[in-house]
Amino acid sequence: MLTTPDPTDQLRAALRRPGNGSSDFDLNPDFALPEGRKLRPAGVLVPISVADGAPRLILTKRSSALKHHPGQIAFPGGKQDNGDADVTATALREAREEIGLPQEMPEILGHLPTHETVTSFTVTPVVAILREPFQPVPEPGEVAEVFSVPLAHVLNPANYIVESRRWRGQRRYYFTVPFGPYYIWGATARILRGLAARINE
Template sequence: MTLIERLSAATATRADHELELLRADLRELELDDAPPAAEAAVLIAVTDRAEPGVILTRRTEQLRQHAGQVALPGGRVDPGDADAVAAALREAEEEIALDPAAVQVVGAIDRYRTGTNYLITPVLGIVPPDLPLVPHEAEVAEVFEVPLAFLLDPANHRPATAMYRGVRRDYFEIEWEGRRIWGATAAILINLTRRLS
């Protein structure tokens, strides 16, 4: 099965319900007085090579939120965006100069609601390898590629726990070459693992 066929299968089996991984994160957000979630989208850009990789970024230390964290390119869905796919492509172009025309969009996978009340739509796309990506100086400190096989290997998914605003949070971490991939980014990649298995 080709890479595109495998990724297409992951989007074709997309369910309308959250996976078990997401349910724990949603419990404290299911309150009657909770504000509506902010819509966001990220791009899971998979490089089309013999050993595919996923393009990730490390955010700059100067940002107010999630400074220094590893993330997938993405952000809020703006009113001018046609949909989550358009938002993910726009954000990837803004953050790392990824030309939307270079992305073969495969589709979206299960949305992920964060503890900070963002509802993220991950968009899968295939991109040519070794594109000349340029990080947006104010937002992105680094652009790098992690082997897809490494990210999808359950042996690399470490459970972790932290307290956030007085609530215990369970989450996953993936360590790669000294970089800590955790929180929503790790959860989205683990959901992809479950879709592909």
């Protein structure tokens, strides 16, 4: 586990370790994917603030009015636009739009392996350190809340639980890593579980 207030070195080492990507189907090997589906690139920012003491991971709660994944906990991010230079640019742009994070503030440490979602995206998680405090500005209509959780909580594999629910007539299993009133699950929890595994290797 992390032993110093600044996790930069441990995170850089973890990101350099080889490993495969993840998917929404990791715990559901019998799930049948649609034929001919096309994956679209997306980028999400994994912003870790070290500005106020113990490192904290910044997350969002999506608006309940959204068509896709309403009310779910998510990283700032979204699909790659034609004007984005790469998925890192996508993640930074989306973080500026969704939570008001200045694009020059994050110190990019690297990328986690891609995560394939059930909604046909190939998501690249971009891990970044925030050394200065900032006041989040949630995007009206998209983000209901911006909050943070202790980084140590999501980097502890013991805090992850496998749960399940019925989805499209099948039982689907997925990781969760609850914290207080926040039910972190699905792709967000799976990506964080992969980071936790790397940190604890």
